[in-house]
Amino acid sequence: DVKVTQSSRYLVKRTGEKVFLECVQDMDHENMFWYRQDPGLGLRLIYFSYDVKMKEKGDIPEGYSVSREKKERFSLILESASTNQTSMYLCAGGSNQPQHFGDGTRLSIL
């Protein structure tokens, strides 16, 4: 069964902390994506990666960075967490568009 696994389902951090969200896929997908999901806004793309060490900004990259050192792993980094980054974060992988999603990480910034 295809798996996109996010390291944490729930996470609570403090304002100003550096936060790492980890995502691993086992489908050998070229492309991996990070979205945030907010009520009434649907999913918005933060960053995506089309190859190891390659990345491209999505629609809302401000305050975030990403790392893809290996094909199967794609990390989202909140450089200095702020309360407006409290949200559900979804990782996805796919050959073209996102095909398989993780179960999400619900991140609260206090």
Added chain:
Amino acid sequence: AQSVTQLDSQVPVFEEAPVELRCNYSSSVSVYLFWYVQYPNQGLQLLLKYLSGSTLVESINGFEAEFNKSQTSFHLRKPSVHISDTAEYFCAVRTSGDYKLSFGAGTTVTVRA
């Protein structure tokens, strides 16, 4: 970038009744269209997709969607819903040559007995 409008944010429906979820997108030369479903406390799952060919596409669990280019729509329908269809449904679109999807705001379907 494409914009996607899901016209209904909440759709309550009785079990075994039909349901239609509406989706419109901004026009483009060539688009690919998708419906995703998100069950409570889970990630998104691809429900069905239109890439080319027949404008009517079907999923394995009884949903269907029709691509209408002139109306720039991709509405999702099911003739008879089950309690287990309670979920949030997202319409998404991407243009040819672009990996990025644009999502609608989502429609929450609540099926009642």
